[in-house]
Amino acid sequence: MRPAKKQFDRKKTLSRLLKYLYHTYPVRFVLIFIGIILTSIGSLAASVFMAQIIDNVIYAGIETGFDSVKGTLITLLVSLGSIYLIAILASLAYQQMLCTVTQGFLYQMRTDMFKKMEKLPISYFDRNAHGDIMSTYTNDVDAVRQLISQSLPGIIQTLFTVTILFGVMLYYSIWLAIAVLFAVFFIFSVTKRVGGGSAKYFIKQQKSVAECEAFIEEMMNGQKVVKVFCHEEKSKADFEVLNENLNHNAYKANAYANMLGPIIHNIGNVLYVIVAIIGVVLVVNGAPNFSLRGFGTADDVVFTMIPAGNMGVALTMGIAITFLGMSRQFANSFNQISMQINSVVMALAGADRIFELLDQKEEEDQGYVTLVNCNIDENGNIIETDKHTGHWAWKHPHGDGTLTYTELKGDIRFFDVNFGYYPDKIVLHDVSIYAKPGQKIAFVGATGAGKTTITNLINRFYDIQDGKIRYDGINIEKIKKSDLRRSIGIVLQDTNLFTGTVKDNIRYGKLDATDEEIYQAAKIANAYDFITRLPEGFDTMLTGNGSQLSQGQRQLISIARCAIADAPVMILDEATSSIDTRTEALVSKGMDGLMHGRTVFVIAHRLSTVQNSNAIMVLDHGRIIERGDHDVLIQEKGTYYQLYTGAFELE
Ligand SMILES: Nc1ncnc2c1ncn2[C@@H]1O[C@H](COP(=O)(O)OP(=O)(O)OP(=O)(O)O)[C@@H](O)[C@H]1O
Ligand SMILES: [Mg+2]
Structure with a gap:
């Protein structure tokens, strides 16, 4: 209490x-x-x-x-x-x-x-x-x-x-x-x-x-x-x-x-x-x-x-x-x-x-830019529609009463972002990141370096103190939080499964998903085989955060849950940390297929997972100290090189 x-x-x-x-x-x-x-x-x-x-x-x-x-x-x-x-x-x-x-x-x-x-x-x-x-x-x-x-x-x-x-x-x-x-x-x-x-x-x-x-x-x-x-x-x-x-x-x-x-x-x-x-x-x-x-x-x-009326x-x-x-x-x-x-x-x-x-202060949301379904004609014009088209656009009302539409692409940029969970203790310093649609950006760095913190800022779990974050060119503070989060699929560092069947848990990523889509997502996450071997397959009941599953199996289910959401931006925070290297390679392959046309942020301890990233950010005490793709960083012979060669020796 x-x-x-x-x-x-x-x-x-x-x-x-x-x-x-x-x-x-x-x-x-x-x-x-x-x-x-x-x-x-x-x-x-x-x-x-x-x-x-x-x-x-x-x-x-x-x-x-x-x-x-x-x-x-x-x-x-x-x-x-x-x-x-x-x-x-x-x-x-x-x-x-x-x-x-x-x-x-x-x-x-x-x-x-x-x-x-x-x-x-x-x-x-x-x-x-x-x-x-x-x-x-x-x-x-x-x-x-x-x-x-x-x-x-x-x-x-x-x-x-x-x-x-x-x-x-x-x-x-x-x-x-x-x-x-x-x-x-x-x-x-x-x-x-x-x-x-x-x-x-x-x-x-x-x-x-x-x-x-x-x-x-x-x-x-x-x-x-x-x-x-x-x-x-x-x-x-x-x-x-x-x-x-x-x-x-x-x-x-x-x-x-x-x-x-x-x-x-x-x-x-x-x-x-x-x-x-x-x-x-x-x-x-x-x-x-x-x-x-x-x-x-x-x-x-x-x-x-006492006679009546007598006082x-x-x-x-x-x-x-x-x-x-x-x-x-x-x-x-x-x-x-x-x-x-x-x-x-x-x-x-x-x-x-x-x-x-x-009486607690609610999470504020001053966002007015919303996500809408749209059609894009041959001239590239965006037309809003009620129907589910598979194409999305940011609907941006302006002060002068006009509306503009921007296609949802998944372009995320950080400009000199500073952030601390407490105002007096800054955790991230001057972080700038440019992630273009379809790119895979990796974060590596020691425990407590601020990797998870960066991902917490993209979906606005916390608001930044200083700097700017833009999503498809729009300041994320202008975007309605629910729409922002809808456009980002996340596998959190701590796996959380709810009481319900395996199927329910995967469907959590997309409530109207068909069974076929669920099986497909499970296959991408390489979870299909082990799920079918469970006593009741996809209908196996999970309780207590999936305590009857192994740690790695829980992670595979949460990857499937993220995969089914089919979001243009995906964040995988240590998503494969408890999974054996062989399965990880398979998941990684499946994800690479899925990643096509998406912006993906990966945080992984095993550097083999991040090797094929377009850019790798090496974080140290909340600062990006190195950036570049694998080959560049190896040539630079800096921290990444040391981590990489060290990890090699370990393996
Ligand atoms: N909810 C929170 N409240 C206050 N401080 C936090 C909170 N979460 C993280 N921190 C602090 O922020 C710093 C960065 O933490 P973060 O979780 O981003 O590290 P990380 O790089 O993801 O580490 P790991 O590899 O262990 O996951 C740490 O010093 C941590 O103590
Ligand atoms: Mg973390």
Whole structure:
């Protein structure tokens, strides 16, 4: 889990979350609110009716005979029943709606997050560990689910209940209400102190869980390395530290949380006793009672029915008993809120991380030059068309309203390009490259020299600080990124295969490819033979980045995936590094056929692969130190010559 920012504004996060929720389901949001309120009214009805039944039915019945109060009793019971019925229906309805809203909201949130993620620049993934981003989708979304489906409705219901309860109390007796108010004050201060401690540790606990998970995952992936270096004991010890940390934080979090319940419960008990004492004093001694109903002593009304319309002024037995019930309900309500506090804190921390992801700056694209299908007539005029013609052109709108078309050829030029992943650490210095359509340009150089970095700039994974890159004469910053990338086929240095069949993986390069095209691409990549020997041939399922294949086989599939894309520019970054020399020669031959009319950038450690290139760039610490074809570089007897002869000796 990404650590929460040190300070985040919980109120702001909560209000943003509620707004988000409201915008997703405006009508249901309001209906749920009404449902919660009706449900809490139902939960209060019993207490309020209790006073009426004791005073107006039981005591009145004792005085005047039960026949005379039968009507009142029936009216009261029917009213109570009706309120309960409404409350049950409201509760059922709102719970159902809540289910729809919660799940729908989470669905929406995940969609928004994923949509956002697909628009983020590559540099975002450089800065954030993948496990952390992942945990936003799992842990953080789940924390928000708990908040929306349980904590928030519970808290709203409780807050509403206690407000009404307090109003009823004031209505019946100000003395008793004041006693309750004191208890509330106590409960608040205790909750704040203890709850704050537990919230702090709950957040720490979440972080420790994530660290443990990340460690376990890493150890599982690296199990072979652990065994090779006999580091089982060390990894056990490392895990022990993380596990102890988790244990400590979880213990603290729960110890604090478990303290809160009993404390509040006992404050509730004390409150119960205080209310009982005050009640007895007021009722038995006929002491003056102040209430919103008026002022009076118990003597006025004790054991008599309060006549309708009478400004009933005293505390009756019925009210005193009801008060006891209400004070219990009051304390229980606070108890419930206190139990939700941790999940609220955790959910808001999670929501904050989700919003942080949603607020990330997207990959900018000011490109307006697009790639279109075209026909080229005998005079060389380019005519745009909707049909797939196999010919492409850059459509370039100009400021004066005119349009020009430039045929897509694959001419790529770098002019004095400077670039660094971080502004203060320049990786490429004054790089100039001229690659004409149909040329094969090779980059060689030591590890970390900047070979992959150059290819990252061609398709604008990163933007350059200084200099210019032109594609068919157009500054690549003017080209719409998706169109630019569509016109470039890449075999990345790190092979990445997706879960799916071999066929699906090759088809990834061209979604509407026919089976025949897939077989053809596999043949070019020299992958056809081994694929047909797989248990289910092209339909063999690949999982876990193709872990059931050899490294070289994975590379061959990714070469086939690139070949099928049929792009005018191809970049092969160490595409054949794990492939044996014989297969490499075959792939190379296949690729040479494919390369006809294309611009190809190759990065290879084996110099035999790059020998037939039109130009070889020797890179050293981000600078091109030699350039020329194989023969020229050999004659120059520089770095390339040394590498070449050195490699020869090695072989
Ligand atoms: N995502 C990144 N963020 C920051 N620095 C990076 C990043 N990728 C590469 N670098 C740095 O840029 C420099 C050039 O790296 P690059 O990957 O281009 O090397 P390379 O020539 O492809 O090496 P190799 O032969 O090992 O693939 C290195 O110093 C590396 O540390
Ligand atoms: Mg590289």
